Amino acid sequence: MRVPATKPFFSNEDIEFITEKFKEILRGESFLTMHKYGAEFEEKFAQFIGTKYAVGCNSGTSALELICRALKISGKEVVLPSNTFVATANAIINAGGIPVFADCGDDMCLDPDDVVAKITSRTIAVMHVHIGGIVSESIFELQKICHEKNLHLIEDAAQAHGSALNGIKAGTFGIAAGFSFFSTKVMTTGEGGMVTTNDLKLVEKMKSLREFGKVKQGIYINYYTDFGYNWRLPEVASLMGIRQLESIEEFIVRRRQIAKIYDEEFYGNPNIVLVVPQDKENHNYFKYLIITPNHDRKVIHKYLESKGIQPSGYVYELPLHKQPVFPEANNLSLPKTEYVCEKHLALPIFYGMTDEQVRYVASTLKEIL
Ligand SMILES: Cc1ncc(COP(=O)(O)O)c(C=O)c1O
Structure with missing residues (x-):
């Protein structure tokens, strides 16, 4: 018998829906990237997680870096678990921050005691990772620590779509959370990412950063206040995301x-x-x-x-x-x-x-x- 490690699932109805809508887009009836399906996916994902807002982008790594850039972590330390995917640290470094590795507990998630030991006067945030999709009880301790020490709590929820603890979903514990829709994830768009947050200022900053650092300024379309990226999510990915969310x-x-x-x-x-x-x-x-x-x-x-x-x-x-x-x-x-x-x-x-x-x-x- 052969057993693969993982396998995505799209029903025949999903395939029908996605291809029909994609054909409409290809015929020029709608725009190819970050358009109406992108907005629908963001709205539905925020609803599913339970935050006011969601910001789509091209990967989970980008989602985490958008958060780090919007929170201006540059030059500051961010405590994160050493037991995580390299993208967690890369997002911090690429946003100009300094990753500080901490130990984990039996559930493989951050150990709050070691986090406290790693906090210095230069620390600005703790990046918690819901590893394997596990929402550890330690998240409550980390919330308390961050509150007391005036630090941002960021969630790397790349693996934690739909996971919760005491009825509270991953993606709602901190100031913002980054999700991945990479092909192996519980729900996938092939490649893709999303930030969830209740903070409108962050949303505005992240939306600008994912599109070259643009802001609306009178009649100017190309008006830049930051060095940003092209991290838009193609519409076909959003179509997949919308259908995956239903299942x-x-x-x-x-x-x-x-x-x-x-x-x-x-x-x-x-x-x-x-x-x-x-x-x-x-x-x-x-x-x-x-x-x-x-x-x-x-x-x-x-x-x-x-x-x-x-x-x-x-x-x-x-x-x-x-x-x-x-x-x-x-x-x-x-x-x-x-x-x-x-x-x-x-x-x-x-x-x-x-x-x-x-x-x-x-x-x-x-x-x-
Ligand atoms: C814990 C963790 N953080 C970040 C990422 C980065 O996500 P992506 O591969 O979508 O850039 C992943 C996924 O691959 C992940 O598992």
Whole structure:
């Protein structure tokens, strides 16, 4: 049996809708980029997350950098987890900020105690990452810390569409959040990103920055107050996003069912430690994460592949503070991060995965362990 790591899902109705609307655009009946479907996608995404506004752009990385640029982090430090995708740090650096890596807790998300230890007089923000889609309880502690120390709390929600904790959705905890619609995500537009926020001033700044730094000035169209980018989202991507949004609840329900089967299969197994989100009922299960404390992960990975199973991407196999691109951080010791990065495994999980495939992955894993 073959089991891919992940697979997007578009129903026949979705395909019909997207292609029909795209044909209209191609016939010149509407504009090709950042037009009416872009506006509709932004409105519907903000509604889904529960913020007043959403700002679409061409990637999750751009979304995070738009937030960082709009918050003027240049020259200041931003505390972030070392256990994250490189884009989290890149967004900070490209906006002129200085990334400061902190350790994580058992749920692989930022450890608030280490965040406090990393705050200096130059800190302007904490960039929290809902890794694997997990909304950690630590977010409440981080909110408190940021409030007390007058810091911005930014969410990297690139993996957390629809995840929540105590009924509060990822994307609403901080001043702004960046989402990704990359092809592997719970909902996708191929490439794409979105910022969610309740702050209208930020929205105006980010909308300007995503279009060359333009602002409306009387009769001038080309009037620039910032050095901006071309980070617009094409209309065909927004069409995909609109349709994916209609199915996202259903996607997540299925992911939870898959996770439940894995949970049952691994129950009581001494060689498997589940990375358990505090709020399983509201977790989007972008990743199904386990720690295999007693085994060499490379061996497991290779065995799964030999059996036709493609493990899902790690989050992440080598933490940022150990990456060659951050030489000044290479000697840093972040013990928990180093442990979970080395020992965790992300099992295949996607909407169209059959129960049979889930049980096959579970039994193959138990076999090698
Ligand atoms: C945690 C995290 N941050 C940022 C990004 C960047 O998103 P994108 O690939 O859409 O630029 C991703 C996704 O790939 C991610 O997983």
